[in-house]
Amino acid sequence: MGKTLALAGNFAAAYASKQINPQVVAAYPITPQTTMMEKFSEYVANGEVDTELVCVESEHSAMSACVGAAAAGGRVITSTAANGLALMFEVVYIASSLRLPITMCVMNRALSGPINIHGDHSDAMGVRDSGWIQIFNENPQEVYDTMFQACKIGEHKDVRLPVMVNLDGFITSHKIERVDTLDDKQVTDYIGPFETMYSLIDTDNPVTYGPLDLFDYYFEHKRQQVEAMKHALPVAKSVMRDYSKQFDRDYDIMEDYYLDDADYAIVTMSSTAGTTKFVVDKLRAEGKKVGLLKLRLFRPFPAEEVREKLAGLKQIAVLDRSDSFGAFGGPLFTEVRNALYELDERPGVVDYVFGLGGRDINAEQITSVYERLMSATERLAGDVNYLGVRGE
């Protein structure tokens, strides 16, 4: 095993990137992502990595450079947040449709406007249909370990898709915690050399990337992406489980906390899961049958697994750290509730949109959600609520 370090989420991501030693990193600074790339630039300047660091003029260029480097056949890392991801939008789709396994950290931050630099999931949710694998992480340790898992999942020959490693802006990106690291050789052995498929610079085997693809074949290529996403689910499961076995960790595509005998549960992602565990502990000590389902893998969405985990519960609240204006509830709510439709006896499911623009969520608020679930006398009927906003 490697050293135990005190690392903020961004430094955990940077440290993992150093150990991955990618061929190319192209990035543009944006709060709260900046410190990851500052740290990584230090590694480059100190000669601790072999990486070609491309300091581009915008996020659109950052992802474009990553696409080029990945098509050339290199292992590629980038990171961004919020408006940076929004500016990348066009090329985010191109990266996944060209089937390029790029790893991108997103320090989830509220999209403008009004302008706000703090954490919510609106940026990542804005690209949830882009064909990227999306993993949400609770703390710096998860961020660190997930960086390596992301390589394994995205680069798998049946997947070949880019992977977004999400962490809550500031809450996780700037929170210093204990991180048990692997030593460099363990990382190198685990991820192995990057296996290039169809290198753009292999002149002996020339290949054209991105030709015009109209009504005769575009649909077929989209169907291929669907298939790649289908493969990504079992691959993600086996990668996370193998990683856990190999390095004495406990990762899966989701984490259930006191869910087995629970009647009432919260479903959420990222750092809020940590706060929710604290509340579950407290309520369990009072004998309340409450639990938590923390999703790590959001894309592909593990609908069957979510259904299995939540079957038999009485009432469920989904905590969504972004809204989908005009939709029936936030993005996580619509997925979770949709997944439960096949059950003969469906639990009540309600949505709580919370924490927009980094608005703090605390144990009292989460307790109040559990109390509502526990005090309901009939099946709750899919209402959408706003937790922690002022005004009636």
Add this chain to the structure above:
Amino acid sequence: MTLKGWNEVPMAGLVLDAGNAAEYHTGDWRTERPVWDEEKCKHCMQCWITCPDTAIQVKDKKMIGIDFDYCKGCGICADECPFDAIDMIEEDLEAE
């Protein structure tokens, strides 16, 4: 032409063969077809010079016909011909 299914083609729309333009018959695009009147033709080669797709077939300095694999039916030859030896007619799309 039989089009292939999603699981039969390279991923992501990648083209794995170099120099494959020769296999792509752009004549498929044609909605109008040039009809050459050999009687009127003086073999002045104006059509050969102006055709953007080098679809005018020539042998021994004489025009001998049109290569319909690549003629897109743009009508430049008909327009340029000084002897009205080329007419454009509507392509019979049903017959394709």
